[in-house]
Amino acid sequence: MNELQGLARVRDEDLAGRSTGPAARALFDAILTAEPPSPARTRRPRRRLLLGLAVAAAFTSALVVGPTLVAGQHGATSYANAAMHIELRDGLWVARVKDPHADWALYEEAFRAVGVDVTLEIVPAAPDHVGHHLGGGRSVMTSGGPNTLVTGIEPDGCLIGEEGCHLVIKVDENLSGRAYIRLGRAAKPGEVYKSHGTATKAGGMLSGFRVDERPVSVVRKEAERRGLQVVYQIIEPNRGGQGFGLDPDDQSLPVGDDWIVWDAEPHADGVVRLIVSEERVPLNPLYGGPKPRELTSGR
Incomplete structure (x- = not known):
């Protein structure tokens, strides 16, 4: 194979x-x-x-309903579609993935709606890599200040698939370059892991x-x-x-x-x-x- x-x-x-x-x-x-x-x-x-x-990194999941854009004084502060909800919180864009099997274009749509350029791919991973960033060809770049990329599962220790358990991605509010994130999700029966x-x-x-x-x-x-x-x-x-x-x-x-x-x-x-x-x-x-x-x- x-x-x-x-x-x-x-x-x-x-x-x-x-x-x-x-x-x-x-x-x-x-x-x-x-x-x-x-x-x-x-x-x-x-x-x-x-x-x-390969570039190392981290992971995420979320909850949302149809495309919804909330604007603040300085532009959009949150966005929601069928696959993801993203909001600005304490200087970070916090994204929760509602559907880890969605078309990747929907994730990119959500990030770009709030003005950040993030390409997110969610792929099958070994159980201990679910929620982890699996590496990619581009790094996170910010305009000033340290680079910020945090990924994980919230609440901590929950199992993806349980109600209220989500993959979460956090990136710097000042992200000015392009970020590529490859996130691990639970594999379907028969799927080959894309993690190592x-x-x-x-x-x-x-x-x-x-x-x-x-x-x-x-x-x-x-x-x-x-x-x-x-x-x-x-x-x-x-x-x-x-x-x-x-x-x-x-x-x-x-x-x-x-x-x-x-x-x-x-x-x-x-x-x-x-x-x-x-x-x-x-x-x-x-x-x-x-x-x-x-x-x-x-x-």
Whole structure:
């Protein structure tokens, strides 16, 4: 299963000179393998993509009724449509998402109605990334003062879908540039997550089990023991393990039992994605060294 959508949202300058790091996984959701291996392995001419550093950030949800604009002394102070309600409060534009499955154009309409240029995309995410900003190709810019972008769920600790529980986005009242926000929502059954994070952390799909630098056969056996399906992301480590390349044409290659797993990520409900390479290198190419200790707990 391959998916190449969304690559254009990463700018050339975000990719320049970068081919490693956990944030590089912001491109992984675009190239996925979920089909059974074909019986014969064939290689095509290399077409490597060097992965770049993605912008990190945060998340939101809301409540509203038909398009409504409220004007104040200095222009609009609130706006509501079928998807979002936004209002000015204590120097911040506070937006609550009423419908996380709405057409993205409705979110942009609400922000622009009050004079701020924000593009908001709400995409399926792993449970621990719901409400989080998943990164994007543009940063928040303000005219004077510190940049302000706050995302989350209100009330704190509530579950999206419950009455009164919303994704919330707060941006500076003085936002003068363009902001791009990619917000995580709960995935529908069968939807592939557009967020990334290790599956081995506490509460993760493979919590308590160390996957990095182990053979595919060992990690797959543990995943299946937990009732998980397995898909693969094939990478090609740079010499010595300092970074890696990603070839879209290689994603359908059959993965051998002796291939090396460098990390595991939530892929969809009940499905884990193993980041693998045929070649073993001295350093974990995703991290440029050992996987951080806080992400490697387990046997």
